[in-house]
């Protein structure tokens with residue numbers, strides 16, 4: 001199978017097109033006193049912050065949502081913008097009969113707060129469209145996800161989706177997975193987690209700069225303590241670190257990780273993304289992936 005990535009739709013749309021509904025009204029200029037010569041006009045356009053870029057990518061993806069759809073609702077700071085937008089469109093009456101399947105308890109609470117009706121994979125085994133962020137995206141659209149700890153439910157729901165749209169700011173693009181030097185998470189059962197960690201470590205023996213560590217609540221950015229971070233499923237996370245990214249056949253590496261008894265799932269999402277919406281300082285790029293047999 002040959003995979004082709006095609007850039008489509010709206011390459012590098014400048015931000016004013018996307019932010020029109022969010023721009024504050026422009027106040028009327030004050031007239032200078034008659035005797036004062038007019039001051040030079042200097043245009044200052046503030047560069048979008050990383051959070052602005054996340055919101056822009058999220059809003060672009062929500063344009064794909066239609067009434068009646070079953071939606072996979074992602075987790076994280078980028079996906080949160082999509083939830084807010086979907087909730088807003090439901091409240092306005094622009095979107096009707098939409099149900100969302102949340103990928104975490106946090107997303108469940110957020111979606112409820114903004115008025116998105118919820119369901120699950122029992123009631124809706126096929127999801128029309130999932131929208132979610134990612135920690136890393138490689139040139140073939142393979143992803144690292146789960147630095148928020150939600151990789152298992154995300155993979156279940158996004159794997160059941162007809163279309164999975166990934167929303168990122170440009171800092172998430174990497175030449176190879178693991179290339180950011182940050183964690184590639186693996187969800188493991190708590191029982192004898194140290195043994196499972198050791199087996200994960202031995203898979204990458206000899207890999208320069210490789211490390212594996214149990215994720216602690218204190219490092220989860222939620223004010224936790226030194227206890228293990230516990231996922232929504234009651235499991236632990238082992239973080240894998242690759243100094244120079246992951247080298248080798250990713251499918252093979254995925255299989256080897258999943259064959260370790262005690263591993264529940266890992267945060268590499270291989271071949272799952274249908275499209276990636278990338279917001280950067282110069283605009284938004286939507287890239288769709290086509291598979292040609």
Ligand SMILES: O=C[C@H](O)[C@H](O)[C@H](O)COP(=O)(O)O
Pocket residue numbers: 074075076077078079132133134135145146147148149150151154
């Ligand atoms: O578990 C967390 C999820 O996989 C997130 O989608 C991922 O960590 C990206 O999060 P953010 O949008 O906050 O960078």
